[in-house]
Amino acid sequence: MPGSDGSVQGPLATVAIVGRPNVGKSTLFNRFVGKKLALVHDKPGMTRDRRDTVVDFMGLHFRITDTPGLSDADTPELSVELDLGMRQQSLAALKEASVILFVIDGRQGCTPYDYELADLLRRQNKPVFVVINKCEGKGGYQGFADAVSLGLGEPVAISAEHGMGLSDLCDLLIPHVHKTVEPEWKDTKPLKPLQVAIWGRPNVGKSTLVNSFLGEERQLTADFPGVTRDSIHLSWQYKDRTITLVDTAGIRKKSRIDQSVEKLAVMDAERVVRFAEIVVLVIDGSIPREELIEKQDLTLAAQVIEEGRGLIFAINKWDQVKEPKKVLEHLRYQLDRHFAQARGIACVPISALKGRNLEPLMDEVLKLEKMWNQRLSTALLNKWLTSATQTHAPPAISGRRIRLKYMTQVKSRPPTFVVFCTKSDDVPDSYQRYLVNTLRKEFDMPGVPIRLTFRSSANPYAS
Secondary structure, eight states: OBOTTSSBOSSOOEEEEEESTTSSHHHHHHHHHTSOOSOOOSSTTOOOSOEEEEEEETTEEEEEEEOOOOOOTTOTTSOHHHHHHHHHHHHHHHHHOSEEEEEEETTTOOOHHHHHHHHHHHTTOSOEEEEEEOOSSGGGGGGHHHHHTTSSSOOEEOBTTTTBTHHHHHHHHGGGSEEOOOOOOOSSOOOOOEEEEEEESTTSSHHHHHHHHHTSOOSOOOSSSOOOOSOEEEEEEETTEEEEEEEOOOOOOGGGOOOHHHHHHHHHHHHHHHHOSEEEEEEETTSOGGGSSOHHHHHHHHHHHHTTOEEEEEEEOGGGOSOHHHHHHHHHHHHHHHOGGGTTOEEEEOBTTTTBTHHHHHHHHHHHHHHHTOOOOHHHHHHHHHHHHHHSOOOEETTEEOOEEEEEEEETTTTEEEEEESSGGGOOHHHHHHHHHHHHHHTTOTTOOOEEEEEEOOOTTOO
16 A cells, blocks of 8 residues: 555565557566666567566666567467467466556557457456557657547556656556665675576477476477577575576577577577576487587587586486487587586486476586685695696796796686796697696586686896
């Protein structure tokens, strides 16, 4: 109920943005968030999963939910199965919402299906505000009279693209949402959620895996590839650890990507990896053993390692594998062969559809996070360096042996080390690999990308 300042008191309000496809719901969502979080395209049906986040906008504090467009039978771009799944996503958002923003296209005006949606929203028994979008310029106001006839109260005209009319919209929300409160100062920073990206080629079971983790049909799934487009962040609790699961679009070979919609989805998925901490690369275990690791899988894995993120392989559809032991051995051999810089990458067989072996997968994620954040003391590192150089001395260049003086760890996430030595530019790649592999084995960091650089001390007499 409203407090003395006019804002609502109690649990955080959820504001759902609903409407037909391509009326500007995702653009309005991005305007509330303050950045381009949701993908936007002129093609209808771009948004397929509901996405929500907590925002502070114009002094108001609430949760905003973007939903797939509610389409009618006259939308030929979408299959029946996909349309049904998107509709279920939108209806679930309506059920969770406390306030509904019904967006219509001001240039097009109200269609017969808008009147059907108005009846659907009226039956929700929740506050509904009609938002006329695309009202920049005179042409956008032709739908105003139509919006009044919907019988849902006085509409508000906005332009989500240009930020017009949003103050009027916020005035309508004030009685239903919290006001922004400055956070209290705390000496200790709270533990941030662990960012785990679910990555892979199309149709390998990424969204199904996310649904199995959450225990609900949160993400839209189907038997054909290309269903997921937006990268959806979902908060989840596992063994007292808050984890943000990020479901991403499947990534094909770049030569096969020809549509702008797919290019946007792939760019969004690649951006997720740059901000993730651990990446679970899902592969299809049901295909023949010789084809289990495709070139695209190796390309995706190389991208993760290049970014310095922790990598785990999840072999999905394990219940369909006929020779599990041979398949696992083949996979581990291929990974160690191709990724010497991250030797020992964990491979966990799972069945996302049946929910099998998910706990060992998450245990590997937490284990890898701990190693990825590991910091080693300089004294311990130099003791190891002395032992490693005694076992295998650095090579001689032009008759003069390279001398490794000392090393230190300069950062974690991933573990990064600097070795101070003579002739730093001449250290052979083979000797660098020897040091990295010995370091990984000595300090038990399998599968963690290790960055090792060499630096020469400045010569005081050079000038």
